[in-house]
Amino acid sequence: MRPNKRDELVRKALKVFYRDGFHATGMDKLVAETGVSKTSMYKHFRTKEDLILAALRLRDENFRNWFMRRVEELADTPADQLISSFDALGEWFAEDGFRGCMFIKAGAEFQEKEHPIHVQAAEHKRLLLEYFTDLARKAGAFDPESLGCQILLLKEGAIVTAVLLKSCDPAQDAKAAARVLLENALAAPIQ
Amino acid sequence: MRPNKRDELVRKALKVFYRDGFHATGMDKLVAETGVSKTSMYKHFRTKEDLILAALRLRDENFRNWFMRRVEELADTPADQLISSFDALGEWFAEDGFRGCMFIKAGAEFQEKEHPIHVQAAEHKRLLLEYFTDLARKAGAFDPESLGCQILLLKEGAIVTAVLLKSCDPAQDAKAAARVLLENALAAPIQ
DNA sequence: GTTAAGGTGTACTGATCGGTACCTATTTGC
DNA sequence: GCAAATAGGTACCGATCAGTACACCTTAAC
Known part of the structure; x- marks a missing residue:
């Protein structure tokens, strides 16, 4: 029962769950x-x-690490980083195996609010909200909680729309929206 | 094989699919x-x-009818209607059996882009995008396609966030964001 | 009354679900 | 070298999956 064997199993399971869904993936297929x-x-x-919970933990770690690192590469100041988040998202959407957000899907397949899988999916979103709120605060937004939440809304909406609509470019639309919201949050103490 | 019998079956199936999910609901349970x-x-x-496709068709009809009617009740002008959309959403989120958007969930459970269920879910979103774009155009937005898509992003993001996070009020945050975006789209031909 | 047609229910199909009993192969401690 | 413990594989468990064969029962035509 070497621990790296376990990690490998989680990694492979994550790939299959992400590609095919949770209920649609049987243990026999994973085996x-x-x-x-x-x-x-x-x-x-x-x-x-x-196994699902372990896969989600790995996914949370992988995704947030990649996302925050990429955002830092793309921009220096907190304000620019908020905006560049949507360039990072756009890169993700363009990837070959892009299948939307694993945590949205997990929350959709396990809907009871107390279900451990639902709880873990919610925790991922909470951490992202915290990240955006933090950037908003550092950027000097008047109400960083609101701006952070709005950026999160744009991000989640962009993901969902990237999955379901090919007619528009959600990452770019979201980026433009974020720019307007940020500008407004910096300029106007009372909106 | 009376047709109203069929409608009743679709109605009941819709309720169960929405509550429990598609893969998680067996035909035996429905029976x-x-x-x-x-x-x-x-x-x-x-x-x-x-049966799933029939349920989704009914859901699309029900939801869009309810949503557009409610928005019309809440506001008179296209601009106000864009904003009031998020009050209607807020009412939906507060409903007892609220379980998120059935089409996001359908798209998440049936991910292949050519799958009939995925296609139908996408069509629902396309119709909503059309609705918002139309309102944006009537409101006099400089770029109604962009504004319509941004409003859609806020809506989808609000739904996802309403499902997964209790810590913030997505409908209100989205409404505030929509107000800023609309104002900007009306005022500034070049942003 | 008889017969044909179509809706309905029971009981089943093979496949797959998540999970386990049990046996064997390998490693570990001494 | 030997025993104890642990890892791994096969073959299975009962339950449930989507879907169907077939008998039954009602209705309608004549």
Whole structure:
């Protein structure tokens, strides 16, 4: 039961869950895809739910690390970083295997508010909200909580729209919107 | 095979699909919930997919009818209607059985872009985009396509956030953002 | 009254679901 | 070298999946 074996299983499971969905992915498919036996799989993960939670934890770590790092590469000041977030998103949307946000999907497939998977998906969004709010505060926004939440709304909306509509360019529209909102939040103490 | 019987089946199936999800809802559960026999169910709907598509069609009709009617009740001018959209959304979020957007969930559970269910979910979003773009045009926005899409982003983001986060009030934040975006779109031909 | 047609229910199909019993192969401690 | 423990594989569990074969029962035509 080497721990790196476990990590490898989580990595592969994450790929399949992201590609095919949670309910649509059976443990048999995962076992076939990872090349490991069912017994070994259940030695590492007590239930399918445990495996999903582990995959979500990895995804949260991967995504936020990549996102924040990329945003830092793209811009220097907090204000510019808020705006550049949507360039990073645009890059993500253009990736080959892009299938939307895993946490939106997790929240959609496990809807009960107390369900551990739903809770974990919510936690991911909370951390992103915190990130945006923080940037908004550092940028000097009058009401950083509001601006942070608005940026988050634009981000989530852009993801959903990128999945479902090909007719518009959500990342660019969201970026333009964010610019207007930021400008407004910096200029007007009373809107 | 009375047609109103079929409608009743669609109505009940819609309720269950919305509450429990698509993959997580078996035909046996639907049969039990509707009180009809399995044979009758399959006389009305050739496959589960057909039933899902019928449910989505009904949902699209119901939701857009309700939404547009409610927005018209809340405001008179196109500009005010764009803003009041988010009050209507807020009312929806506060409803007892609110479980997010059925089409986001459908698109999340059936991800292949050519899948009939995914296509139908996309069509719903396209119609809403058209609605917002139309309002933006009537309101006199400089670039109604962009503003319409931005309003749509805010709406989708608000829905997702309403499902996953209790810490903020997405409908109100989205409304405030929409106000800023609208003002900007009316005032500034070059932003 | 008889017969044909179509709606309805029961009971089933093979496949797959999440999960486990049990056996074997390998490693570990001494 | 040997025993104990642990990792891994096969083959299965009952439940449920989407979908169907077939008998039953009502209705309508004549």
